[in-house]
Amino acid sequence: MALTVHQTYLTQNDCYRSGGALTPQGLMLHSVGCAQPDAMAFVQSWNQPGVKACVHGFIDANTGAVYQTLPWTCRGWHGGGSSNNTHIGVEMCEPASIRYTSGANFLDQDPAATEAAVLRTYGTAVDLFAQLCRTFSLDPLGDGVILSHREGHQRGIATNHGDPEHLWSPFGLTMDIFRQAVSAALTGQAAAPASPAVPFLGRVTADALHIRSGPGTNCPIVGTIRDQGVYTIVETADGQGDSQWGKLKSGAGWIALDYVTPQ
Numbered sequence: 001m002a003l004t005v006h007q008t009y010l011t012q013n014d015c016y017r018s019g020g021a022l023t024p025q026g027l028m029l030h031s032v033g034c035a036q037p038d039a040m041a042f043v044q045s046w047n048q049p050g051v052k053a054c055v056h057g058f059i060d061a062n063t064g065a066v067y068q069t070l071p072w073t074c075r076g077w078h079g080g081g082s083s084n085n086t087h088i089g090v091e092m093c094e095p096a097s098i099r100y101t102s103g104a105n106f107l108d109q110d111p112a113a114t115e116a117a118v119l120r121t122y123g124t125a126v127d128l129f130a131q132l133c134r135t136f137s138l139d140p141l142g143d144g145v146i147l148s149h150r151e152g153h154q155r156g157i158a159t160n161h162g163d164p165e166h167l168w169s170p171f172g173l174t175m176d177i178f179r180q181a182v183s184a185a186l187t188g189q190a191a192a193p194a195s196p197a198v199p200f201l202g203r204v205t206a207d208a209l210h211i212r213s214g215p216g217t218n219c220p221i222v223g224t225i226r227d228q229g230v231y232t233i234v235e236t237a238d239g240q241g242d243s244q245w246g247k248l249k250s251g252a253g254w255i256a257l258d259y260v261t262p263q
């Protein structure tokens with residue numbers, strides 16, 4: 001998936017103005033912890049003197065675009081511990097369809113919309129972290145390189161937060177899955193064409209697209225998609241008759257990804 005990065009540096013923020021240097025040794029993933037999908041809302045509220053907290057970027061939950069808020073080699077203040085001295089910090093915005101009740105607990109008022117937003121920010125985070133690993137020669141599977149805020153706390157280098165796993169767990173996403181996806185994307189970036197990291201959302205572009213029991217035209221047709229809708233692909237595979245096949249999350253079967261546009 002193509003990465004869209006808007007440069008929106010927080011030039012009025014204390015972190016930016018103090019101009020501390022960072023030699024990135026790792027990447028820390030955060031989730032904002034409130035139901036605000038719009039990255040620009042954070043850009044605006046954090047871009048003022050007296051705001052001590054600062055991350056290197058926000059991922060918009062509506063569009064999946066990245067808003068870079070600090071140069072990658074400027075020291076941020078996101079983990080609240082020594083991770084600020086070593087890790088780039090990136091926040092994923094959260095869907096408007098959830099409502100926090102207490103702490104990290106929330107009610108999901110529109111599970112389909114929530115899942116779409118969570119997968120969208122997850123997909124961008126995979127691509128962005130792969131790009132940053134390439135830029136700074138980081139091993140995505142190396143010990144302590146890619147961490148969540150939650151894992152940073154477990155290691156004693158960040159404050160006691162549960163993000164982003166608190167938002168991911170209902171959708172089966174984990175940091176181990178994330179690191180594997182970043183690693184796959186990094187390898188994929190070297191060899192074009194890159195296939196999107198799974199899971200991802202894709203819109204069917206064909207009027208009628210056969211669903212097959214397995215990845216290939218040699219597998220029996222078990223259904224047809226006619227709504228040109230958006231579907232979640234949870235696995236990809238090579239197979240006969242198409243450049244790549246994608247497995248539907250519903251379990252209905254596999255579809256040819258030449259007729260699916262990642263969202």
Ligand SMILES: [Zn+2]
Pocket residue numbers: 029030031078149161163
């Ligand atoms: Zn955090």
